[in-house]
Amino acid sequence: MACTHDEENDIDSNSVATGVSVKQTSVVSPARVLVIEDNISDVFLLERALNQQEVRFELTHLADGGQALAFIRRECAYGDAPIPDLILVDLNLSKYNGEDILREIHDTKHLARALVCAWSSSQSRRDRTRLMDLGVAQFVTKPSGLDQFLEIGKLIKDLLAGHTWKSTGAHSNDVKLLFRFTASQAAPGC
Numbered sequence: 001m002a003c004t005h006d007e008e009n010d011i012d013s014n015s016v017a018t019g020v021s022v023k024q025t026s027v028v029s030p031a032r033v034l035v036i037e038d039n040i041s042d043v044f045l046l047e048r049a050l051n052q053q054e055v056r057f058e059l060t061h062l063a064d065g066g067q068a069l070a071f072i073r074r075e076c077a078y079g080d081a082p083i084p085d086l087i088l089v090d091l092n093l094s095k096y097n098g099e100d101i102l103r104e105i106h107d108t109k110h111l112a113r114a115l116v117c118a119w120s121s122s123q124s125r126r127d128r129t130r131l132m133d134l135g136v137a138q139f140v141t142k143p144s145g146l147d148q149f150l151e152i153g154k155l156i157k158d159l160l161a162g163h164t165w166k167s168t169g170a171h172s173n174d175v176k177l178l179f180r181f182t183a184s185q186a187a188p189g190c
Helices: 005-010 040-052 065-072 098-106 125-132 146-168
Strands: 031-036 057-062 086-090 115-120 138-141
Touching (some): 057 065, 065 098, 086 098, 098 115, 115 125, 115 146, 138 146
Parallel strands (some): 031 086
């Protein structure tokens, strides 16, 4: 429907004239994923699993408990590090074990909104129960086969979508997560 000259003058900058379509798009920031894992092969498989889901993410990889504590405490190169959306902690780390790291995360206020998951080859129910008391949202068992490992990508994608939905109030079907992989970031010793 065409506007008359008078109707055109009545349309302010916040209005849309009849017959004009406006396409609104939104850009969702890449999900920030912090992986605390000493086995680089598992990090590679995690990257592959997430890429298979056709999503973008930023991945920070910390190879041991010492680096993880520096990140959590915002020490050294991690002073201005962005807050991750998801923290994935291996239970069997060098220097400090995963439970020590999870306890530190649990007691840190600036990481309170991060979704925290533990992953391990252990299938112990006792481990799972103890970790849930530390605020772990999901216990992920590392599978031995490649196909099962790649399923972890879907699990993490679903966890992030649910976490985004809860924190923003958006309907989970409306949330489109975008992930991108960046090179491993490790701080030199403090």
